[in-house]
Amino acid sequence: MTKQLQQLDRVVIRFAGDSGDGMQLTGDRFTSETAQFGNDLSTLPNFPAEIRAPAGTLPGVSSFQVHFASFDILTPGDAPDVLVAMNPAALKANLGDLPPGAEIIVNTDEFSKRALQKVGYAVSPLEDASLAGYSVHPVPLTSLTVRALEGHTISKKDAERAKNMFALGLLSWLYHRPSESTLAFLERKFASRPELVAANIAAFKAGWAFGETTEDFTVQYEVKPAPMPKGDYRNITGNVALAYGLVAAGVRSELPVFLGAYPITPASDILHELSKHKKFGVTTVQAEDEIAAIGLALGASYGGAIGVTTTSGPGVALKGETISLAVALELPLVVVDVQRAGPSTGMPTKTEQADLNMALFGRHGEAPVAVIAPQSPADCFMAALEAVQIAITYRTPVLLLSDGYLANGSEPWLLPDVEALPDLRVSFATAPNTPDGRFLPYQRDPETLARPWAVPGTPGLEHRIGGIEKADGTGDISYDPDNHHHMVVTRQAKIDGIPVPDVAVDDPTGNARVLVLGWGSTYGPIGAACRALRKRGLDVASAHLRNLAPLPANLGDVLAAYDTVIVPEMNMGQLAHVLRARYLVDVVGYNKVRGLPFTSHELEAEVERVLNDQH
Amino acid sequence: MTSTELPLRLTAKDFKSDQEVRWCPGCGDYAILAAMQGFLPELGIACENTVFVSGIGCSSRFPYYLSTYGLHSIHGRAPAIATGLSVSRPDLSVWVVTGDGDALSIGGNHLIHALRRNVNLKILLFNNRIYGLTKGQYSPTSELGKVTKSTPAGSADWPFNPISLALGAEASFVARTIDSDRKHLTSVLRAAAEHRGSAFVEIYQNCNIFNDGAFDILKEPETRDAALIRLEHGQPLIFGDKCVVKDPRGFGLRVVPTDTVAASEIIQHDETVTEPAYAFALSRLPEADLSHTPIGVFRNVTRPVYDDMVRDQITAAQTAGPGDLAALLRTGDTWTLS
Ligand SMILES: Cc1ncc(C[n+]2csc(CCOP(=O)(O)OP(=O)(O)O)c2C)c(N)n1
Ligand code: SF4
Ligand SMILES: [Mg+2]
Numbered sequence: 001m002t003k004q005l006q007q008l009d010r011v012v013i014r015f016a017g018d019s020g021d022g023m024q025l026t027g028d029r030f031t032s033e034t035a036q037f038g039n040d041l042s043t044l045p046n047f048p049a050e051i052r053a054p055a056g057t058l059p060g061v062s063s064f065q066v067h068f069a070s071f072d073i074l075t076p077g078d079a080p081d082v083l084v085a086m087n088p089a090a091l092k093a094n095l096g097d098l099p100p101g102a103e104i105i106v107n108t109d110e111f112s113k114r115a116l117q118k119v120g121y122a123v124s125p126l127e128d129a130s131l132a133g134y135s136v137h138p139v140p141l142t143s144l145t146v147r148a149l150e151g152h153t154i155s156k157k158d159a160e161r162a163k164n165m166f167a168l169g170l171l172s173w174l175y176h177r178p179s180e181s182t183l184a185f186l187e188r189k190f191a192s193r194p195e196l197v198a199a200n201i202a203a204f205k206a207g208w209a210f211g212e213t214t215e216d217f218t219v220q221y222e223v224k225p226a227p228m229p230k231g232d233y234r235n236i237t238g239n240v241a242l243a244y245g246l247v248a249a250g251v252r253s254e255l256p257v258f259l260g261a262y263p264i265t266p267a268s269d270i271l272h273e274l275s276k277h278k279k280f281g282v283t284t285v286q287a288e289d290e291i292a293a294i295g296l297a298l299g300a301s302y303g304g305a306i307g308v309t310t311t312s313g314p315g316v317a318l319k320g321e322t323i324s325l326a327v328a329l330e331l332p333l334v335v336v337d338v339q340r341a342g343p344s345t346g347m348p349t350k351t352e353q354a355d356l357n358m359a360l361f362g363r364h365g366e367a368p369v370a371v372i373a374p375q376s377p378a379d380c381f382m383a384a385l386e387a388v389q390i391a392i393t394y395r396t397p398v399l400l401l402s403d404g405y406l407a408n409g410s411e412p413w414l415l416p417d418v419e420a421l422p423d424l425r426v427s428f429a430t431a432p433n434t435p436d437g438r439f440l441p442y443q444r445d446p447e448t449l450a451r452p453w454a455v456p457g458t459p460g461l462e463h464r465i466g467g468i469e470k471a472d473g474t475g476d477i478s479y480d481p482d483n484h485h486h487m488v489v490t491r492q493a494k495i496d497g498i499p500v501p502d503v504a505v506d507d508p509t510g511n512a513r514v515l516v517l518g519w520g521s522t523y524g525p526i527g528a529a530c531r532a533l534r535k536r537g538l539d540v541a542s543a544h545l546r547n548l549a550p551l552p553a554n555l556g557d558v559l560a561a562y563d564t565v566i567v568p569e570m571n572m573g574q575l576a577h578v579l580r581a582r583y584l585v586d587v588v589g590y591n592k593v594r595g596l597p598f599t600s601h602e603l604e605a606e607v608e609r610v611l612n613d614q615h
Numbered sequence: 616m617t618s619t620e621l622p623l624r625l626t627a628k629d630f631k632s633d634q635e636v637r638w639c640p641g642c643g644d645y646a647i648l649a650a651m652q653g654f655l656p657e658l659g660i661a662c663e664n665t666v667f668v669s670g671i672g673c674s675s676r677f678p679y680y681l682s683t684y685g686l687h688s689i690h691g692r693a694p695a696i697a698t699g700l701s702v703s704r705p706d707l708s709v710w711v712v713t714g715d716g717d718a719l720s721i722g723g724n725h726l727i728h729a730l731r732r733n734v735n736l737k738i739l740l741f742n743n744r745i746y747g748l749t750k751g752q753y754s755p756t757s758e759l760g761k762v763t764k765s766t767p768a769g770s771a772d773w774p775f776n777p778i779s780l781a782l783g784a785e786a787s788f789v790a791r792t793i794d795s796d797r798k799h800l801t802s803v804l805r806a807a808a809e810h811r812g813s814a815f816v817e818i819y820q821n822c823n824i825f826n827d828g829a830f831d832i833l834k835e836p837e838t839r840d841a842a843l844i845r846l847e848h849g850q851p852l853i854f855g856d857k858c859v860v861k862d863p864r865g866f867g868l869r870v871v872p873t874d875t876v877a878a879s880e881i882i883q884h885d886e887t888v889t890e891p892a893y894a895f896a897l898s899r900l901p902e903a904d905l906s907h908t909p910i911g912v913f914r915n916v917t918r919p920v921y922d923d924m925v926r927d928q929i930t931a932a933q934t935a936g937p938g939d940l941a942a943l944l945r946t947g948d949t950w951t952l953s
Contacts, residue, residue: 032948035948035950036948036950038950038952181948185948225952228952229952230952230953231951231952232945232949232950232951233949233950233951233952234944234945234946234947234948234949234950235947235948244943244944247938247940247943248940248944251938251940256703258699258702258703260695260699277938277943278928278929278931278932278933279932279933279935279937279938280937280938280940280943281929281933281937281938282929283702283703283925283926283929285698285699285702285925287695287728288695288724288725288728289724291692291695291725292692292695292698292724292725292728295688295692295695295696295698295699295725296695296696296698296699296702297699298696298699299668299695299696299697299698299699299700299701299703300699300700300702300703301699302686302696302699302700303699303700303703303704303707304703304704305703307699321689321692322689322692325688325689329686415941415944415945415949416944418940418941418944455704456663456664456666456684456700456704456707457663457664457684457704457706457707458663459661459662459663460663461663462662462663462682462683462684463684463685464632464634464678464679464681464684464685464686464687465685465686465687466678466679466685466686466687466688467671467687467688467689468687476634477634477679
């Protein structure tokens with residue numbers, strides 16, 4: 001039958017099913033096809049906190065959202081245009097997020113009485129009027145898959161399992177996606193079991209053919225490729241980008257990378273990823289606890305490596321004393337905090353930005369460190385390189401604040417030219433540094449205020465350092481009151497003197513009176529909201545902070561230039577607090593902690609509200 | 616440490632730093648420092664290749680007084696920091712100096728994990744059975760009922776036996792010595808230095824300010840011979856007029872008058888027994904008053920060393936040449952926009 005072809009400029013699809021239904025994989029493959037096609041895209045996986053919640057229950061629902069478009073996009077999308085629901089739980093858990101008119105593809109085979117009861121449906125929503133406002137496509141995905149695989153020598157269970165590939169085939173047809181990468185992927189994934197390669201490919205093709213033939217789908221959609229800079233791309237999540245950034249920092253500094261880590265969601269994948277890259281001289285140690293993890297990293301830094309520890313908020317809390325030690329020792333150290341919803345265990349798989357206070361202030365004594373926050377998944381790569389650069393140049397701990405959204409979200413990444421990455425080489429002290437041939441471990445570089453990095457094994461530079469206050473210069477223990485004051489001031493001045501780029505303001509008309517200022521992963525939704533407002537003819541400026549300590553030198557002037565500054569944060573106003581204290585500017589917070597990224601719509605509405613208040 | 620260079624001719628003076636030593640006069644730490652400064656030259660390791668890492672406590676001031684590299688860190692964490700250093704720098708001889716509170720209370724976790732991993736560290740635990748630096752609270756090795764500022768009615772804590780603990784943590788080298796016996800102290804340090812892997816040495820150290828005389832029974836000429844069991848590899852366990860035999864009532868060892876047993880029943884010390892039960896049984900011999908305390912090397916066995924295994928994995932991964940960063944970044948599906 002001939003199908004209508006409709007052009008769209010953007011689509012948001014959410015694949016949802018039971019943890020065991022392979023929705024992350026399905027989403028991943030659809031994303032890859034979409035990337036190959038040349039759309040811009042952004043993804044947001046949403047995992048259950050439980051590893052294996054009981055099948056068919058609401059806590060067991062796992063989903064993957066992908067937003068793709070013919071223009072450059074900034075977020076994984078506020079609300080799905082299409083929901084693929086593999087069972088009643090997936091339908092129920094996601095229905096509330098759907099705008100009226102959204103398309104729902106449901107696997108009717110799973111809507112048994114028992115399955116419905118499990119999630120509290122007395123009557124099947126497919127049979128009453130509850131889905132009347134949506135465009136529903138009931139598809140018996142499981143049985144169609146099993147039928148398509150008749151004749152394949154695989155178990156019934158394996159045949160049923162392939163239903164996610166049937167769904168992927170159907171969606172790939174529906175959105176005109178190229179299928180080569182998925183077919184190649186299946187060959188690779190099941191290489192050791194050829195019968196599964198054949199079955200999964202057959203299921204995928206059956207799904208595609210079903211779309212072509214069934215009368216239920218009368219329209220096929222096309223989303224044209226987005227104009228993006230030329231070059232080679234891949235799709236990347238924040239955690240992988242961060243790990244690659246650390247590997248790259250090792251290569252560009254010609255120093256070994258040493259990771260001490262203790263497993264914690266959502267940071268563990270950085271440990272997993274780095275553990276694979278021993279070829280690059282990366283050492284990873286899974287320590288006995290968070291405190292040991294940072295201790296190991298600091299010991300390695302003392303010995304001349306790039307010491308790194310990766311964790312989430314609860315881990316940073318445990319590492320505080322050692323971060324202060326590193327401040328006093330003035331040794332390089334990179335502490336990665338992949339923030340999650342707290343306090344305490346909170347919601348480990350959900351995102352939040354509530355560790356900013358801890359990063360800036362969460363230590364005993366005056367213990368300033370540099371703090372940097374990436375703004376998108378791919379940006380984690382450069383943020384990691386920058387963190388290492390600051391750490392080894394200034395011999396200081398650097399806190400890198402990622403979060404659960406950046407960690408697991410993904411976007412296309414224009415592969416950088418490796419040779420053009422910053423040169424991170426620094427030199428160790430090799431000779432005495434006084435005219436009379438002595439070595440003073442705290443004699444500072446007048447430019448950076450950094451002390452020499454004198455690693456054990458260097459003859460003639462033997463010295464003793466520790467957490468006790470040291471006399472500047474000699475590094476000898478000192479309880480001299482004036483020296484302590486001087487050292488506190490100097491350690492702060494060292495951090496304040498780290499050059500960070502000015503914050504750039506996006507104010508296309510130059511007429512805006514309202515500035516929206518964010519930091520970290522809110523970059524996407526803030527950007528999308530401001531674009532939408534500008535499209536409607538409203539004037540609004542936006543700016544984003546990457547360096548939170550030290551802050552950009554022009555920030556005070558930027559804040560002063562606007563009548564109102566709105567600061568959206570996934571916390572209760574931690575940056576806002578800093579800005580008020582530091583610049584005496586009465587910024588307006590927009591604060592929500594729902595464990596989810598902001599939607600661009602809510603920010604658009606909030607900014608509009610403020611704009612209206614202006615008049 | 617293997618070296619093809621000419622042996623270094625260093626003296627104790629070469630290992631003294633310019634810092635003024637600040638322990639209380641009469642503290643046992645002085646004797647340990649002197650023994651260490653006297654012993655380090657014989658190792659033939661250059662000052663610059665030796666690192667002392669310590670935690671916090673009187674004992675942990677140790678690194679300041681040596682002319683090697685030294686890192687005085689934070690309370691309890693020295694084994695973790697030293698592990699990071701040792702794993703990343705095989706060329707260094709790394710020593711940890713810690714106290715009974717530092718190692719067994721706040722840092723207990725790091726100690727047992729360093730030992731079980733068999734990191735190439737020499738860990739010296741100065742056990743004075745008290746918190747010295749914080750002015751005299753009881754410690755995890757203080758005897759039950761210990762009256763201190765924080766336990767005016769006597770402590771209710773059952774003490775750790777550090778040797779038993781180290782053995783339980785699967786330490787490959789475990790020894791005990793005493794601050795005042797320079798010769799014995801030096802011989803134990805020597806054996807520890809020669810061991811590859813974690814070497815755990817408990818050093819009984821007198822805190823003459825807050826726990827004076829804690830080890831007098833092992834030091835006074837009138838009592839020591841009947842109280843001290845000197846462990847010597849291959850030698851029968853005979854001391855004073857007593858000896859050590861198997862305990863017929865259980866799995867352990869016990870002390871009996873030598874003239875009540877046949878010579879063949881007396882245990883011959885063997886520090887290389889793989890099964891830790893023997894060394895553990897030895898560690899249980901002391902009575903509450905420290906009579907029947909073995910000193911010397913309890914256990915000295917060979918076990919894969921953590922540092923080596925971690926580095927071997929890296930070397931193996933690099934046999935086909937170093938990593939290619941550009942290739943790494945394009946792992947998986949890529950596409951080109953032209
Ligand atoms: C995090 C932390 N908690 C507490 C202290 C206080 N403190 C310093 S040393 C010490 C106990 C030291 O006892 P021990 O390890 O036996 O060493 P000694 O002084 O007896 O040699 C304590 C509790 C500290 N420095 N850091
Ligand atoms: S308090 Fe005790 S352990 Fe500390 S220095 Fe004085 S005597 Fe030595
Ligand atoms: Mg003590």
